Amino acid sequence: MRKINRKVRNRNQSEERKFTKRTERKKQENVSEKKLNRKRQRDDEGHREKSEDYIYGINPVKEAIKSQRSINSIMIATGAKNKNIHEIIELAKERKLPIKEVPVSKLNTVCETRSHQNVLAYVSPMEYYSLERALKDDKNADFIVALDGITDVHNLGAIMRSIESAGFKYIMIPERRSVVLNSTVAKTSAGAIEFVRTIRVSSLTNSINELKDKGYWIVGADLSATMPYTDLDYKGKMVLIIGSEDKGISPSVLKQCDHKVKIPMNGRINSLNASVSASILIYEALKSRSK
Numbered sequence: 001m002r003k004i005n006r007k008v009r010n011r012n013q014s015e016e017r018k019f020t021k022r023t024e025r026k027k028q029e030n031v032s033e034k035k036l037n038r039k040r041q042r043d044d045e046g047h048r049e050k051s052e053d054y055i056y057g058i059n060p061v062k063e064a065i066k067s068q069r070s071i072n073s074i075m076i077a078t079g080a081k082n083k084n085i086h087e088i089i090e091l092a093k094e095r096k097l098p099i100k101e102v103p104v105s106k107l108n109t110v111c112e113t114r115s116h117q118n119v120l121a122y123v124s125p126m127e128y129y130s131l132e133r134a135l136k137d138d139k140n141a142d143f144i145v146a147l148d149g150i151t152d153v154h155n156l157g158a159i160m161r162s163i164e165s166a167g168f169k170y171i172m173i174p175e176r177r178s179v180v181l182n183s184t185v186a187k188t189s190a191g192a193i194e195f196v197r198t199i200r201v202s203s204l205t206n207s208i209n210e211l212k213d214k215g216y217w218i219v220g221a222d223l224s225a226t227m228p229y230t231d232l233d234y235k236g237k238m239v240l241i242i243g244s245e246d247k248g249i250s251p252s253v254l255k256q257c258d259h260k261v262k263i264p265m266n267g268r269i270n271s272l273n274a275s276v277s278a279s280i281l282i283y284e285a286l287k288s289r290s291k
């Protein structure tokens with residue numbers, strides 16, 4: 001009986017050791033996968049940063065801010081504190097420009113030099129419009145495509161190309177957590193960036209409210225909508241909102257929509273690329289407004 005109990009105990013201990021090893025191996029695989037995902041994310045961010053146009057150095061950045069040049073964001077080395085850096089921060093705050101503190105090593109990598117004087121500014125290849133200026137300068141700004149949560153520069157370029165091809169000329173993006181104009185967008189748009197005016201706003205929600213007060217209808221592309229996109233009349237002043245592929249339109253913006261439309265999905269894939277969805281809806285609007 002003791003031999004049997006000893007064998008059972010040894011077998012249980014052996015199984016426990018095997019289970020422990022499998023568990024540890026699984027944990028290591030999960031850790032490795034997380035590290036790989038973080039590396040991929042850093043590589044993607046690095047690629048996006050390298051594709052953006054930038055200037056660096058105290059005087060170039062300071063003068064760019066003062067001259068009202070279109071700036072996407074400003075990066076300042078962590079711990080950099082002197083009169084010039086403080087002045088740049090104050091000037092940037094006056095213009096409500098996004099400011100990020102980053103390790104000096106990151107500036108060294110992006111600039112590929114150490115002579116950046118602890119400051120860098122990502123600049124836009126084209127001028128941004130304020131909503132006020134767009135509405136004041138152009139009485140025909142009655143169809144605007146707004147992007148909510150779109151961060152892929154290729155999507156922005158493709159959407160601008162569709163807007164210009166359909167004869168429209170306004171796109172609206174928020175300042176934060178959004179794609180910006182850069183050389184990659186210019187290339188992807190196949191020249192459309194020269195003709196499509198980009199309205200950049202501090203708050204998409206507030207800007208939509210402002211447009212609603214001015215008589216604009218707000219239409220959102222939403223997978224959960226019940227109305228097929230072909231059933232809507234797109235005439236009149238309108239803002240067409242396109243959300244990100246993974247999260248769609250944010251709840252706060254979706255709540256402001258007067259109409260929500262969907263593009264029927266009859267296959268096994270349940271969503272389209274954001275730029276493809278935008279193109280379908282833009283050309284449906286063109287068709288409706290041409291009647």
